Amino acid sequence: MIDSIYSIDELLKKPFAIMGIVNVTPDSFYDGGRHCTVSAAVEHALKLSDEGADILDIGGASSRPGASAVSIEEELERVLPVIEKVVSEFDGPVSIDTTWAPVAEAAIECGASWINDISAGRFDDRMKEVAASKKCPVILMHSRGTPQTMQNNPTYNDVICEVKRELLISIDKFLNAGVAGRNIIIDPGFGFAKKCNHNISLLKCLNEIVQMGYPVLVGTSRKSLIGEITGKNANNRLFGTLATVAAAYLRGARIFRVHDVEASKDMLKVLSAIENDPSVFS
Numbered sequence: 001m002i003d004s005i006y007s008i009d010e011l012l013k014k015p016f017a018i019m020g021i022v023n024v025t026p027d028s029f030y031d032g033g034r035h036c037t038v039s040a041a042v043e044h045a046l047k048l049s050d051e052g053a054d055i056l057d058i059g060g061a062s063s064r065p066g067a068s069a070v071s072i073e074e075e076l077e078r079v080l081p082v083i084e085k086v087v088s089e090f091d092g093p094v095s096i097d098t099t100w101a102p103v104a105e106a107a108i109e110c111g112a113s114w115i116n117d118i119s120a121g122r123f124d125d126r127m128k129e130v131a132a133s134k135k136c137p138v139i140l141m142h143s144r145g146t147p148q149t150m151q152n153n154p155t156y157n158d159v160i161c162e163v164k165r166e167l168l169i170s171i172d173k174f175l176n177a178g179v180a181g182r183n184i185i186i187d188p189g190f191g192f193a194k195k196c197n198h199n200i201s202l203l204k205c206l207n208e209i210v211q212m213g214y215p216v217l218v219g220t221s222r223k224s225l226i227g228e229i230t231g232k233n234a235n236n237r238l239f240g241t242l243a244t245v246a247a248a249y250l251r252g253a254r255i256f257r258v259h260d261v262e263a264s265k266d267m268l269k270v271l272s273a274i275e276n277d278p279s280v281f282s
Contacts, residue, residue, distance in 0.1 A: 008093075008183070011055070011093075011255070012215060014054070014254075015254075015268070015272040016249060016256065016268045016272060017054040017055060017255045018054050018055070018256055018264055018265050018268070019053065019054065019055040019217070019255060019257040019258070020045070020048030020049070020051070020053035020055070020057065020259075020261045021057055021059075021221065021259050022041055022044055022045045022048065022056055022057060022058045022059070022082070022086075023062070024038075024060045024078040024079055025060060025061065025062045025078070038081045038082055038085065041058070041082045042082055042089075045058070045086045046086070046089060048261045049089075049090050051261040051262035052261055052265040053092070053261045055092055055093045055095055055255075056086060056090055056093075056094050057094075057257060058082055058086065058095065058107075059096070059097030059098065059116075060076075060077075060078030060079040060098070060103075061075050061078075061098065061099075062147070063118050063147050068148075069148075072100050072102050072103055075098060075100065076106055079096065079098075079107060080110050083096065083107055083110045083111055084110050084111060086111075087110075087111030088111075093113045093114050093137070094111060094113060094114070095112060095115065095116045096108070096112040096115055096116065097116045097118075098117065099117055099122075099123040099124060099127070100123070100124050100127075101124045101126035101127045101129070104117070104127060104130050104131075105130050108130075108134050108136060113136055113137070114136055114138070115127070115134075115137070115138040115139065117138065117139065117140065117141065118143055118187075118189070119143060120140035120141055120142070120174075121173055121174065122143075122170075123146075128174045128176075128177035128179060129177055129178075131177070131179045132174075132177045132178035132179045135180070135183070136183065137183045137184075137185060138174065138183060139186070139187055140170045140174065140184060140185070140187065141187035141188075141189045141192065142163045142166055142186075142188050142189035142192065143192035143193050144166075144192075144193035145193055150192055150193040151193070154193040154198065159198045159201050159202060160205045160209075163189070163202060163209070164208065164209065167186050167209075167212065168212070171184055171186070171214070185214060185215045185216070185255065186215070186216055187216070187218070187219060187257075188202050188216070188218070190202065190203070190218065190219060190220045190223060190225065190244075191219075191220070191223040191225060196225045199223075203220075203244060203247055203248060203251075205251075206218070206247075206248055206251035206252065207251045207252050210251065210252035210253065211252075216248075216252065216253040216254065216255065217255040217256070217257055218244075218245065218248040218253045218255070218256055218257070219256075219257035219258075220241060220244040221241050221258040221259045221260070222234045222237040222241055222259055223237075223241075226240035226241060226244065238263060241258065242263060242264065242267050245264055245267065245268065246267065246268075246271055249268060249271060249272065249275075250271075250275070256268070
């Protein structure tokens with residue numbers, strides 16, 4: 001297993017880090033069914049690696065609105081063979097995208113080195129103990145409800161304040177369980193229990209999330225907020241995605257979870273060279 005502390009520290013020294021999405025699912029909103037077999041998922045993961053992914057995020061259960069629940073056993077059957085093969089050929093961190101502690105634990109034992117939990121431990125209280133015992137980076141995302149219920153008229157009085165407060169509650173639970181603060185990454189949860197106006201407000205004020213003091217991961221790739229603005233379906237939301245990634249970068253986010261690694265990396269290389277020092281890419 002990769003030294004996870006070294007990995008996160010090294011990633012944060014870079015101008016940005018790209019997390020490539022590997023969905024081993026039949027029903028994800030954009031690429032569901034494309035990488036369902038072990039061979040197809042591994043091939044896709046290595047393609048994202050060739051395009052410049054710094055991290056690969058492998059998941060076996062869709063979290064799109066209305067997605068059906070998947071058993072722990074089925075999730076394990078989907079992801080473990082993929083992780084096992086990918087870690088033998090990819091020299092960066094591999095993240096397990098799951099809400100279940102047994103899946104996270106088995107994935108790390110199989111070679112994964114990060115946990116990405118969209119529920120931030122709400123779905124499985126043991127997740128914080130797994131993260132603490134494995135001493136691995138963990139991504140805590142803001143969400144409410146479940147994928148089946150989260151878009152049933154989500155409401156906020158002040159979306160920025162409420163997301164920050166609820167993220168802090170999750171962070172405290174993981175810290176109290178023994179997870180090191182340097183191992184926590186936060187994700188404001190674009191598209192999770194949020195309407196388009198909530199997502200836009202979060203993006204406009206993302207610097208307030210960054211000021212919480214933890215690395216911020218942003219996952220807007222091809223999501224419905226882009227479709228609501230452009231009127232385009234998920235297959236035609238790349239340009240809109242790049243606009244959200246640029247906006248997030250300019251507000252201080254440095255880790256980006258995307259389907260389109262090469263395009264995102266090229267855009268961020270140019271943007272970060274303009275904003276910072278172009279010599280870092282020479």
